[in-house]
Amino acid sequence: MRADARKNHDALLEAAAAVFADQGADASLRVIARRADVGLATLLRNFPTRDALLEVLLRNGFTELATQGQALMTAADPRAALLIWLRQFVESADVYGGVVEVMAAAIENPDSALHAACVEMRASGAHLLARAQQAGVARSDLDGADLFLLAAGFAWTRGQASSPARREHILDVQLASLVT
Known part of the structure; x- marks a missing residue:
């Protein structure tokens, strides 16, 4: 270039x-x-396209989340590993307002520039969820697609809170709903 x-x-x-x-x-x-x-x-x-621009901006964060998910697969505590990954997902989705909607659309659209990165990230969370479920510390009625949508919803909801303390409280409540 x-x-x-x-x-x-x-x-x-x-x-x-x-x-x-x-x-x-x-x-x-x-x-x-x-x-x-x-x-x-x-x-x-x-x-x-806007997605192409967002893909370049978000790719590193998505790849980092997928990599972090792989590293967390060997953590001694599957519950903590899942919660760490989910918290990182929510915080990364909070960087750009409206990115949650973009991610939700991209994961359903194979033609989106963001599709592959979103799928990789969702798989990472799905593996952590499955590991936590096998350990009996996460809800058994969820799969990776559910987890991705819930995490996206958590990010959106967290973004609506008016103060940092409230944002963290809301996220803690949301995360507690997934684990036992």
Whole structure:
């Protein structure tokens, strides 16, 4: 990639991260382009869709969650491992407002740029859930798809709370509903 093209690409990612964090995942692509000091056409050449842009921004976090899930599979306490992973999922989904809806849509759409990363992340949580269920410390009536939807709902609900203390309290209550 040419130096000027790399500079534009990096500026777009930096601008998108800031704008999405401030305005949510459905923020205007024009605002992102303006903030990066490039034209909308440049943004669309680099990222032809909103999902493509979000995929690049979110991929590292999703991959980190999947990797963390693999590492937690060997934790001595399956209950704690599941709760740690779920808390990380919720916190990562909380970075950009509206990303929960994007993730829920992407996991159902194989054509989405985010689909593969979401599927990998869901599988990671499903393995931790199965391990906790085998140990008798998680609800037995859930599967990985349920867990993904519940975690997305937890992230959305947590985001509605007005204070950090309330956000943590709500998440604690939600997480307690999954484990015994």
